[in-house]
Amino acid sequence: MKLVLATSNKGKVREIKALYKDFEVVPYSELIDEFEIVEDGKDFKENALIKARAVFKALDDEDVIVLADDSGISVDVLGGKPGIYSARYAGADATDKDNLYKLIEAIKTKGFDSSPAHYTAAIAIVTKDGEYSVHGWMYGEAMAKAVGDGGFGYDPMFIPLGYDKTLGELDDETKKSISHRAKALSLAKVILQTL
Ligand SMILES: O=c1nc[nH]c2c1ncn2[C@H]1C[C@H](O)[C@@H](COP(=O)(O)OP(=O)(O)OP(=O)(O)O)O1
Ligand SMILES: [Mg+2]
Numbered sequence: 001m002k003l004v005l006a007t008s009n010k011g012k013v014r015e016i017k018a019l020y021k022d023f024e025v026v027p028y029s030e031l032i033d034e035f036e037i038v039e040d041g042k043d044f045k046e047n048a049l050i051k052a053r054a055v056f057k058a059l060d061d062e063d064v065i066v067l068a069d070d071s072g073i074s075v076d077v078l079g080g081k082p083g084i085y086s087a088r089y090a091g092a093d094a095t096d097k098d099n100l101y102k103l104i105e106a107i108k109t110k111g112f113d114s115s116p117a118h119y120t121a122a123i124a125i126v127t128k129d130g131e132y133s134v135h136g137w138m139y140g141e142a143m144a145k146a147v148g149d150g151g152f153g154y155d156p157m158f159i160p161l162g163y164d165k166t167l168g169e170l171d172d173e174t175k176k177s178i179s180h181r182a183k184a185l186s187l188a189k190v191i192l193q194t195l
Contacts, residue, residue, distance in 0.1 A: 001023050001024065001065065001192065001195075002023070002024040002026060002064070002065065003020065003023045003024065003025050003026070003065050003066075003067050003192070004026050004027075004028050004031065004055065004059065004064050004065065004066045004067070005025060005026065005027045005028060005066075005067055005068070005069075006028055006037075006051040006052045006054065006055035006056075006066050006067065006068035007027065007028075007051070007068060007069055008027075008029065008034055009069075009152070010152075011151065011152030011153065012069050012071075012152075012181070013025075013027050015172075015175070015176070015179070015181055015182075016067075016069070016181070016185065018172065018176060019176060019181075019182055019185050019186075020185065020189070023192070028055045028058075028059065028066075031059060032058055032059060035054075035058065037050065037051050037054045037055075038050075039051065039070065039084075039087075041070075041084070042084075043084060043122075044070045044071065044072065044084055044120050044121070044122035044135070045070070045122040045124070045133045045135070047070035047084060047122070048068045048069060048070035048122040048123060048124035048133060049068070049124040049126070049131060049133060051068035051070065051124070052066045052067065052068035052124040052125065052126040052131070053126050053131070055068070055126075056126040056127075062128045063128070064127075065125065065126075065127050065192070065195060066125070066126045066127070067123060067124070067125050067188065068123070068124045068126075069121055069122070069123055069181060069184075070084070070121070070122045070124075071086070071119060071120060071121040071122070071180060071181065072084055072085070072086030072087070072119070072120060073086050073103070073117055073118070073119050073142065073153075073154045073158065074117060074118055074119075074120065075103065075106075075107065075115050075116075075117040075142045076115050076116040076117060077107060077110050077112050077115035077116075078106055078107070078110065078115070081106070082099075082103065083120075086099065086153070086154070087099070089102055089103060090102040096152055096153050096154075099153070099154065100146055100153070100154055100156060100157060101146070103142070103154060103157065104143075104144050104145060104146065104157060107142060107144040108144045112144060113143070113144050114141050114142060114143045114144060115141070115142050116139070116140075116141060116142075117139075117140060117141060117142035117158065118137050118138060118139045118140070118180075119137065119138045119154075119158070119179070119180040120135065120136075120137055120180055121135065121136045121137075121179075121180040121181045121183075121184040122134070122135050122184065123135075123136075123181075123184040123185060123187075123188045125188060125191060125192065125195075127195060129195075132188075132191045134184050134187035134188050134191070135184055135187075136179070136180040136181060136182065136183030136184030136185070136186075136187070137180050137183065138160055138161075138178055138179050138180040138183070139160070139161045140158055140159050140160040140161045140163070141158070141159045141161075142154070142157055142158055143157045143158070143159060143166065144157070145157065146166075146168065147165075147166045147168055147169055148165070148166050148167075148168025148169035148170075149168055150167060150168045150169060150170065150171065150172065150175075151167045151168055151172075151175060155167035155168050155175075156168030160178055
Protein backbone atom coordinates (compact mmCIF):
# COMPACT_ATOMS: atom_id res chain seq x y z
CA MET A 1 0.00 0.00 0.00
CA LYS A 2 1.28 3.45 -0.92
CA LEU A 3 1.10 6.02 1.84
CA VAL A 4 1.84 9.69 1.26
CA LEU A 5 3.18 11.54 4.32
CA ALA A 6 1.93 15.10 4.84
CA THR A 7 5.05 16.24 6.68
CA SER A 8 8.18 18.29 6.03
CA ASN A 9 9.95 16.87 9.09
CA LYS A 10 12.78 14.49 8.11
CA GLY A 11 12.94 13.00 11.61
CA LYS A 12 9.29 11.96 11.38
CA VAL A 13 9.78 10.54 7.86
CA ARG A 14 12.72 8.45 9.09
CA GLU A 15 10.76 7.09 12.06
CA ILE A 16 7.57 6.38 10.09
CA LYS A 17 9.52 4.55 7.37
CA ALA A 18 11.26 2.42 10.01
CA LEU A 19 7.91 1.49 11.63
CA TYR A 20 5.98 0.96 8.37
CA LYS A 21 8.38 -1.38 6.53
CA ASP A 22 5.43 -3.14 4.87
CA PHE A 23 4.10 0.09 3.29
CA GLU A 24 5.46 2.18 0.46
CA VAL A 25 6.02 5.43 2.36
CA VAL A 26 6.48 8.57 0.25
CA PRO A 27 6.87 12.10 1.66
CA TYR A 28 4.57 14.44 -0.28
CA SER A 29 7.55 16.60 -1.27
CA GLU A 30 8.63 13.80 -3.62
CA LEU A 31 5.35 14.22 -5.54
CA ILE A 32 4.61 17.96 -5.47
CA ASP A 33 6.38 21.13 -4.31
CA GLU A 34 6.28 21.66 -0.57
CA PHE A 35 3.83 24.36 0.50
CA GLU A 36 3.04 26.08 3.77
CA ILE A 37 0.21 24.59 5.78
CA VAL A 38 -1.23 26.81 8.52
CA GLU A 39 -1.58 24.66 11.64
CA ASP A 40 -4.30 26.66 13.38
CA GLY A 41 -6.25 23.81 14.97
CA LYS A 42 -7.06 23.80 18.68
CA ASP A 43 -5.38 20.46 19.40
CA PHE A 44 -2.99 17.86 17.94
CA LYS A 45 -5.81 15.96 16.25
CA GLU A 46 -7.16 19.02 14.43
CA ASN A 47 -3.69 19.99 13.24
CA ALA A 48 -2.96 16.47 11.98
CA LEU A 49 -6.26 16.49 10.05
CA ILE A 50 -5.52 19.98 8.64
CA LYS A 51 -2.17 18.74 7.26
CA ALA A 52 -3.56 15.48 5.86
CA ARG A 53 -6.51 17.24 4.18
CA ALA A 54 -4.30 19.96 2.69
CA VAL A 55 -1.96 17.42 1.10
CA PHE A 56 -4.83 15.16 -0.06
CA LYS A 57 -6.40 18.17 -1.83
CA ALA A 58 -3.13 19.36 -3.36
CA LEU A 59 -2.26 15.90 -4.72
CA ASP A 60 -5.57 15.81 -6.60
CA ASP A 61 -5.50 11.99 -6.82
CA GLU A 62 -8.59 10.14 -5.54
CA ASP A 63 -6.72 6.92 -4.90
CA VAL A 64 -4.05 8.25 -2.61
CA ILE A 65 -3.93 7.62 1.15
CA VAL A 66 -2.44 10.54 3.09
CA LEU A 67 -1.06 10.27 6.63
CA ALA A 68 -0.08 13.24 8.82
CA ASP A 69 1.53 13.48 12.26
CA ASP A 70 1.04 16.38 14.63
CA SER A 71 3.06 16.08 17.79
CA GLY A 72 4.72 17.95 20.61
CA ILE A 73 6.03 17.93 24.16
CA SER A 74 4.11 19.09 27.24
CA VAL A 75 6.08 20.00 30.38
CA ASP A 76 4.27 19.84 33.73
CA VAL A 77 6.10 22.69 35.52
CA LEU A 78 5.25 24.92 32.54
CA GLY A 79 1.55 24.10 32.72
CA GLY A 80 1.76 21.82 29.68
CA LYS A 81 3.71 24.17 27.41
CA PRO A 82 4.77 24.17 24.63
CA GLY A 83 2.22 21.47 23.62
CA ILE A 84 0.76 22.12 20.17
CA TYR A 85 3.13 25.08 19.83
CA SER A 86 6.28 22.90 20.17
CA ALA A 87 7.50 23.54 16.61
CA ARG A 88 7.12 27.34 16.97
CA TYR A 89 8.14 27.67 20.63
CA ALA A 90 11.19 29.87 19.88
CA GLY A 91 9.46 31.70 17.00
CA ALA A 92 8.03 31.12 13.53
CA ASP A 93 11.38 30.19 11.94
CA ALA A 94 12.81 28.40 14.98
CA THR A 95 15.12 25.41 14.46
CA ASP A 96 14.96 22.25 16.61
CA LYS A 97 17.99 23.55 18.54
CA ASP A 98 16.40 26.98 19.18
CA ASN A 99 13.29 25.28 20.57
CA LEU A 100 15.32 22.78 22.65
CA TYR A 101 17.42 25.47 24.36
CA LYS A 102 14.43 27.73 24.92
CA LEU A 103 12.62 24.90 26.72
CA ILE A 104 15.71 24.14 28.84
CA GLU A 105 15.90 27.82 29.83
CA ALA A 106 12.19 27.93 30.66
CA ILE A 107 12.50 24.98 33.07
CA LYS A 108 15.60 26.56 34.70
CA THR A 109 13.82 29.91 35.02
CA LYS A 110 11.05 28.17 36.98
CA GLY A 111 13.76 26.98 39.38
CA PHE A 112 13.81 23.29 38.37
CA ASP A 113 16.48 20.91 37.06
CA SER A 114 13.82 18.73 35.45
CA SER A 115 10.07 18.21 35.22
CA PRO A 116 7.65 15.41 34.45
CA ALA A 117 6.67 15.75 30.79
CA HIS A 118 5.06 13.84 27.96
CA TYR A 119 5.04 13.70 24.21
CA THR A 120 1.78 13.43 22.26
CA ALA A 121 1.38 12.31 18.65
CA ALA A 122 -1.87 12.54 16.71
CA ILE A 123 -1.91 10.64 13.44
CA ALA A 124 -4.54 11.53 10.84
CA ILE A 125 -5.41 9.52 7.75
CA VAL A 126 -7.36 11.04 4.86
CA THR A 127 -8.70 9.11 1.87
CA LYS A 128 -11.52 9.79 -0.58
CA ASP A 129 -13.78 7.66 1.61
CA GLY A 130 -13.13 9.19 5.00
CA GLU A 131 -10.97 10.65 7.75
CA TYR A 132 -9.51 8.88 10.76
CA SER A 133 -7.35 9.87 13.72
CA VAL A 134 -5.53 8.15 16.58
CA HIS A 135 -3.18 9.23 19.38
CA GLY A 136 -0.13 7.96 21.21
CA TRP A 137 1.74 9.23 24.27
CA MET A 138 5.15 8.76 25.89
CA TYR A 139 5.74 9.86 29.49
CA GLY A 140 9.03 10.76 31.11
CA GLU A 141 11.17 13.58 32.47
CA ALA A 142 12.21 16.75 30.65
CA MET A 143 15.74 17.63 31.84
CA ALA A 144 17.04 21.20 31.96
CA LYS A 145 20.04 20.08 29.88
CA ALA A 146 20.68 18.44 26.50
CA VAL A 147 22.60 15.14 26.26
CA GLY A 148 23.25 13.14 23.07
CA ASP A 149 22.40 13.85 19.47
CA GLY A 150 20.12 10.94 18.54
CA GLY A 151 16.48 11.40 17.55
CA PHE A 152 15.36 14.93 16.73
CA GLY A 153 13.59 17.91 18.28
CA TYR A 154 13.45 17.78 22.05
CA ASP A 155 14.90 14.24 22.32
CA PRO A 156 18.28 15.28 23.86
CA MET A 157 16.44 16.61 26.95
CA PHE A 158 13.85 13.83 27.37
CA ILE A 159 14.34 10.72 29.55
CA PRO A 160 11.53 8.19 29.02
CA LEU A 161 9.94 6.66 32.11
CA GLY A 162 11.94 3.57 33.17
CA TYR A 163 15.20 4.73 31.53
CA ASP A 164 18.18 6.71 32.80
CA LYS A 165 19.35 8.16 29.49
CA THR A 166 17.85 10.74 27.15
CA LEU A 167 16.40 9.87 23.75
CA GLY A 168 19.46 11.67 22.41
CA GLU A 169 21.61 8.88 23.92
CA LEU A 170 19.27 5.88 23.49
CA ASP A 171 19.30 4.10 20.12
CA ASP A 172 16.62 4.32 17.42
CA GLU A 173 15.36 0.82 18.25
CA THR A 174 14.55 1.84 21.82
CA LYS A 175 12.65 4.95 20.75
CA LYS A 176 10.82 2.83 18.16
CA SER A 177 9.57 0.48 20.87
CA ILE A 178 8.20 3.13 23.27
CA SER A 179 7.47 6.39 21.47
CA HIS A 180 4.22 8.34 21.19
CA ARG A 181 4.60 8.10 17.39
CA ALA A 182 5.14 4.32 17.45
CA LYS A 183 2.04 3.81 19.61
CA ALA A 184 -0.16 6.02 17.40
CA LEU A 185 1.21 4.41 14.23
CA SER A 186 0.44 0.96 15.53
CA LEU A 187 -3.21 2.00 16.04
CA ALA A 188 -3.21 3.67 12.62
CA LYS A 189 -1.99 0.42 11.07
CA VAL A 190 -5.19 -1.30 12.21
CA ILE A 191 -7.23 1.34 10.33
CA LEU A 192 -5.00 1.18 7.24
CA GLN A 193 -5.51 -2.58 7.03
CA THR A 194 -9.27 -2.02 6.62
CA LEU A 195 -8.88 0.43 3.70
O1 LIG B 1 9.62 12.24 18.73
C1 LIG B 1 9.93 13.43 18.94
N1 LIG B 1 11.14 13.75 19.42
C2 LIG B 1 11.52 15.02 19.61
N2 LIG B 1 10.76 16.09 19.33
C3 LIG B 1 9.51 15.81 18.85
C4 LIG B 1 9.06 14.50 18.64
N3 LIG B 1 7.81 14.54 18.17
C5 LIG B 1 7.50 15.82 18.09
N4 LIG B 1 8.54 16.59 18.48
C6 LIG B 1 8.62 18.05 18.48
C7 LIG B 1 9.36 18.54 17.26
C8 LIG B 1 8.62 19.78 16.87
O2 LIG B 1 9.09 20.86 17.64
C9 LIG B 1 7.19 19.48 17.32
C10 LIG B 1 6.37 18.86 16.22
O3 LIG B 1 5.68 19.87 15.50
P1 LIG B 1 4.80 19.49 14.21
O4 LIG B 1 4.13 20.68 13.72
O5 LIG B 1 3.98 18.27 14.54
O6 LIG B 1 5.90 18.96 13.17
P2 LIG B 1 6.85 19.77 12.20
O7 LIG B 1 6.39 21.21 12.07
O8 LIG B 1 8.23 19.55 12.60
O9 LIG B 1 6.62 19.03 10.81
P3 LIG B 1 5.20 18.88 10.03
O10 LIG B 1 4.20 19.81 10.67
O11 LIG B 1 5.50 19.24 8.61
O12 LIG B 1 4.81 17.43 10.16
O13 LIG B 1 7.30 18.57 18.40
MG1 LIG C 1 4.37 21.64 11.82
